[in-house]
C-alpha cells in the first residue's frame with residue numbers, strides 16, 4: 001500500500017479514527033490521499049483490499065479495511081462496516097465491486 005500512498009498520510013488518516021465508531025470514509029479517503037489518485041491507482045488499492053481476490057470487497061473484508069492500509073490499525077465495528085457497505089454498495093448485492101469502490105472514493 002505504501003507503493004501507492006504516502007506512509008505519513010496513512011499514519012495520519014488511520015490515527016484520526018482510532019476511536020470506535022468514529023470512522024468517516026469520506027474524510028479517511030481524503031486524508032489518506034486516495035481521492036487525488038488516478039483511477040488506475042484507486043483500482044490497485046481496491047485489489048489490495050480484496051484480500052481473497054474475489055473481485056469484490058465483501059462485508060467481512062470491509063471490516064478489515066483499515067488493516068489493508070496499516071497492519072496495526074483497528075477493525076471497524078459492525079456498525080461502521082454496515083454504514084460503509086450501505087454507502088458503497090450501489091446495486092445492493094451486499095459487497096463492493098471495483099466500480100463501486102471508485103465511485104465511493106470519487107464521492108468523498
Ligand SMILES: [Ca+2]
Pocket residue numbers: 050051052053054055056057058061
Ligand atoms: Ca473479496
